[in-house]
Amino acid sequence: MEIVINSKNNKYNIIFEKAILGHLKDYLNVLEKTLIIYDENIDNVKLNNIVRQFPEVFTYKVKAGESSKSIETFTQILDYLVNKKFSRSDTIIALGGGVIGDLTGFTASVFKRGCKLVMIPTTTMSMMDSAVGSKNALNFSNIKNVVGSFYAPDLVLIDPEVLDSLPRRHYINGMFEALKMGLLLDKKLFNFFEEGIYSKNILEVIERSILAKKKIVEKDEKDFGIRHILNFGHTLGHGIESSYHLDKLLHGESIAIGLIYMIEDKELQNKVKNIIIRMGLDVDTLIANIDKNMLLTYLQNDKKAKNGKIEAVFLENMNKYHIRQVTAEELVDLLGK
Ligand SMILES: NC(=O)c1ccc[n+]([C@@H]2O[C@H](COP(=O)([O-])OP(=O)(O)OC[C@H]3O[C@@H](n4cnc5c(N)ncnc54)[C@H](O)[C@@H]3O)[C@@H](O)[C@H]2O)c1
Secondary structure, eight states: OEEEEEOSSOEEEEEEOTTGGGOGGGTSOTTSOEEEEEETTSOHHHHHHHHTTOSSEEEEEEOSSGGGSSHHHHHHHHHHHHHTTOOTTSEEEEEESHHHHHHHHHHHHHGGGOOEEEEEEOSHHIIIIITSSSEEEEEETTEEEEEEEEOOOSEEEEOGGGGGGSOHHHHHHHHHHHHHHHHHHOHHHHHHHHTTOTTTTHHHHHHHHHHHHHHHHHHOTTSSSGGGGGGTTHHHHHHHHHHTTTTSSOHHHHHHHHHHHTBOSHHHHHHHHHHHHHTTOOHHHHHHTOOHHHHHHHHHTOTTOBTTBEEEEEEEETTEEEEEEEOHHHHHHTTOO
16 A cells, blocks of 8 residues: 655655565665664664665664663764765665654754665554654654754655564554544544444554645645644643653643643544543553643643643544644643642
8 A cells, every 4th residue: 555745845765565675676766875764672683684685885873762862863864874885876764653653753853964765664653653654753852852853754665563572662652643533634534433443453553644744734834824733732741741641641642631631522532531541551540640730730841832822632533633822831731620
């Protein structure tokens, strides 16, 4: 299957198919000098199956986790590229989740003013969200994603078979972004979650999530307008993630809780809450344990807050959203007393 992303400045293909990684030469020029950046959780069998298809290939392993989205790792990779005499017509491949995608995408965007970039996402989060839409970022000075670029890949290759080794918690974490897309833009996608058949239909869930994001990023790649709706659940979710000190909840899990409380229709809100509980999150306990004062402080200091108000995306009902400016207190009150 193939989806073309065609925005004002960029056009690239996303190809997804089971076992696609076994025959890369059908999709990219394996004779080009290539660097594969991956993290320690990509197993050697998967890596070697890819590596053996290139006559000349270099590999660069980084530590798994958010700490690799750093200026230090970025400069170490630059050092490596310079030492190995890479040029701008050579290719860098991101083989990994959103962390590897963001780190590699940012590096490719600035190395020699931009070299070829291929994304091979290996988590549900990166397949359905981060590999689409051209955003790349590094963390700096304890601030997430504060350094970044818009830089489109030349190609995205998705092989759902790589998800076999992904820990269940990370698998579900990315699924929450697909649930968000369904609520915002695609009722049929939502139905897979309502009926609990999202894993059985993984190819269609990936396809529909990408198509939903495509619709938005093609209109507003640089995030000046309509792309803001993709922040549905994020403002409250980021606050919840921070009030849990960023180490108890994964990003997608925090967003899932955020989503629930941004839904205005009570029937739909309950339905979504139950879906999220069935997906494995103990919503009531997580909400009960939030330190509301701390949450309020985080929201008041949200980097997007202006004149005491924060932009928040509300869902009136299925696929019916609007954006409103609210105070941090109003957001905290949504969680109930
Ligand atoms: N640029 C964007 O548009 C965008 C969008 C959403 C998220 N993000 C970023 O993505 C990151 C989160 O991405 P993520 O959820 O993929 O996290 P991640 O990249 O940290 O991967 C999650 C975990 O799974 C491991 N892993 C990856 N693939 C595996 C596989 N196939 N088998 C076994 N283990 C595997 C990783 O080593 C890691 O431990 C965050 O930094 C976030 O800011 C970016």
